[in-house]
Amino acid sequence: MILLNFLFFESPIGAIRVEYTQQGISSLRFVEQMGDNHTDNPELEQLILADLQGYFTQKNYSWKSAIAPHLGTEFQEKVWKSLTEIPAGEAxxxxxxxxxxxQPKAAQAVGSANGQNPVLLRVPCHRVIGSNGAMVGYAGELWRKEWLLNHEGYAGLNQQMSLF
Known part of the structure; x- marks a missing residue:
């Protein structure tokens, strides 16, 4: 019996490592290099791989694989759930x-919870920007955040004032 299930996926913006249990994805993050996959649930592994492929080939892909429950505090879980409600193409x-x-006075705490998101992409923390419209903080690096927002069709990054 394998205690830790994980897989690697080569995305257009770098290698991704996904850890999962029978209940769903518990970690999804960018890593420096690919590795070998290990699973005791080939069906779930294929579903997660199909989700990743779907996400990177479609702008409005709807994930099918579940997120493992109880990955954070009650407050973090509330923030992460709200992140899943941000439509692709919006920030x-x-x-x-x-x-x-x-919790209208909790913007800073929301930022902290956003930064602790263990399931990048699946919980789309890259869709959160600063109040001035600036791209701020992303565990996967800001250049990836910009790529992801562009991939999803977010127009806010491309608004530049023309001088001529």
Whole structure:
């Protein structure tokens, strides 16, 4: 019996390592290099691989694999759930999320919870921007955040003032 299930996926923006249990994905992050996959659930492994392939080939892909429960505190879980409600092609601010979860003064705490998201892409923390529209903080590096937002069709990054 394998205690730790994990797989690697080569994305257009780098290698990804996914850890999962029978209950769903518990970690999804960018890593420096690919490795070997280990699973005791080939069906779930194939579902996760299909989700990753779907995400990187479609702008509005809907993930099918589950997220493992109880990965954070009650507050973090509330923030992460709200992140899954941000539509592809849109970006919300930390304040937007604080309002959404009913804690309007918690924008800074929302930022902290966002930064602790263990399931990048699946919980789309890259869709959160600063109140001034700036790209701020992303565990997968800001250049990837920009790529992901562009991939999903977010127009806010491409708004530049023309001088001529």
């Amino acid at each position: 919300w601010t930390y304040r937007d999320i604080a309002l959404k979860i009913g």
